[in-house]
Amino acid sequence: MFLTKKEEQMCDGEFGETIRKSMDILVALGDIYGASKLVDITSAQVSGVSYKTIGQAGLEYLEDLASEEFEYSGINASLNPPGTDLDNWEALGFPKEFSIKQNQIVDAYGKLGISKTCTCTPYLVGNVPRFRDHVSWSESSAVAYVNSVIGARTNREGGPAALAAAIVGKTPLYGFHLDENRKANLIVNVNTELSGADWGALGYIVGKTVGGGVPYFKVQNSPNNNDLKTLGAALASSGSVALYHMENVTPEWSAAGKDDVEDYMFVGDKEILETRQKLTTTDREADLICLGCPHASLEEIKNVANIVEGKTIKNKLWICTSVSVKATADRMGYTKIIEASGGNVVCDTCMVVAPIEDMGFEVIGVNSAKAANYVPSMCGLDVVYDDVENLIHFE
Numbered sequence: 001m002f003l004t005k006k007e008e009q010m011c012d013g014e015f016g017e018t019i020r021k022s023m024d025i026l027v028a029l030g031d032i033y034g035a036s037k038l039v040d041i042t043s044a045q046v047s048g049v050s051y052k053t054i055g056q057a058g059l060e061y062l063e064d065l066a067s068e069e070f071e072y073s074g075i076n077a078s079l080n081p082p083g084t085d086l087d088n089w090e091a092l093g094f095p096k097e098f099s100i101k102q103n104q105i106v107d108a109y110g111k112l113g114i115s116k117t118c119t120c121t122p123y124l125v126g127n128v129p130r131f132r133d134h135v136s137w138s139e140s141s142a143v144a145y146v147n148s149v150i151g152a153r154t155n156r157e158g159g160p161a162a163l164a165a166a167i168v169g170k171t172p173l174y175g176f177h178l179d180e181n182r183k184a185n186l187i188v189n190v191n192t193e194l195s196g197a198d199w200g201a202l203g204y205i206v207g208k209t210v211g212g213g214v215p216y217f218k219v220q221n222s223p224n225n226n227d228l229k230t231l232g233a234a235l236a237s238s239g240s241v242a243l244y245h246m247e248n249v250t251p252e253w254s255a256a257g258k259d260d261v262e263d264y265m266f267v268g269d270k271e272i273l274e275t276r277q278k279l280t281t282t283d284r285e286a287d288l289i290c291l292g293c294p295h296a297s298l299e300e301i302k303n304v305a306n307i308v309e310g311k312t313i314k315n316k317l318w319i320c321t322s323v324s325v326k327a328t329a330d331r332m333g334y335t336k337i338i339e340a341s342g343g344n345v346v347c348d349t350c351m352v353v354a355p356i357e358d359m360g361f362e363v364i365g366v367n368s369a370k371a372a373n374y375v376p377s378m379c380g381l382d383v384v385y386d387d388v389e390n391l392i393h394f395e
């Protein structure tokens, strides 16, 4: 891979250890994937934040990296969800030891220059690249969204690579950064109208078929942005999709080369219904309903407030989101309505990266196919997959 003189000096440690270690990661990646050079990025999104997934070793690595003096690149970078509500963990019943460690991890990232905005939907709260920008994002659902809906360019980075990219402000130029790798290779004809949890079911079905490919959707009814975030999250979890196109919806659909695609699949009512049923692992009722995978938008919180207003919820309810979205929900009065009905708007964390398996819950109700896919494997708990309206039961 070609390196400029300054990049070589960065590799040689002339700009300090933190920069040298970061360049090591980026150059190794570039060499493995045949990148021609490094390219400047405008944004990073760094996963590998939860104490549940990175543990003590991860905390020590980050504190060590943050102990050196270096000059941060200055690009806009934010964090993925940690395993606790960073400010409100005690009141919400998150384990103490875990929450303290978790805050130390986030502080170390903060010292490194990464904004402590902890969310998998940074595109809702100020980390919003522009069309065709090169970026380095690692949360898989956010990668799908930023590539597909915004039209910025990133590979599915690992947490350490996105952190390294944020620190130096560059990433190796290969994969989804290049036009030729952004073409579709599977046409998906959806011959039924979709709503709510159907979009996640569609993503789950197609992700399983396309793996790491680029699906091109033809749909009957146009999705909103919440539907697109749900679809992308599911695609990226049952498969390893980083980019999809949707006719007349996503910005690069007309450049996706659909006329050259040879593989087709059809999805109808039957497949959607079967998948919705398959994602539910139990016939018990959920004891915790957990919404906001990926993190909820203000409209999703408003919708829940409308459903629960003036009623008492039987099961527990969390809506996971970022602190910024919750601040607006507070101001709009949605949080108050939800709390009065017995639910909570939970910041920073989510049902997958929080230690919910240690918090006394057994069956988790979700409206996200990604969460339905991961809660059994990452938390060892059962899930019920359905629309919000059907998940919430009242006294």
Ligand SMILES: C[C@@](O)(CCOP(=O)(O)O)CC(=O)O
Residues within 6 Å of the ligand: 046, 047, 048, 049, 050, 053, 054, 080, 081, 120, 138, 139, 140, 141, 159, 352, 353, 374
């Ligand atoms: C499951 C996931 O959404 C959250 C956990 O990831 P991590 O702990 O941030 O590495 C990661 C992903 O899908 O990229």
Ligand code: SF4
Residues within 6 Å of the ligand: 080, 081, 120, 141, 233, 292, 293, 294, 295, 320, 349, 350, 351, 352, 353, 370, 371, 374
């Ligand atoms: S599992 Fe869902 S809510 Fe949790 S970080 Fe991933 S996309 Fe976000």
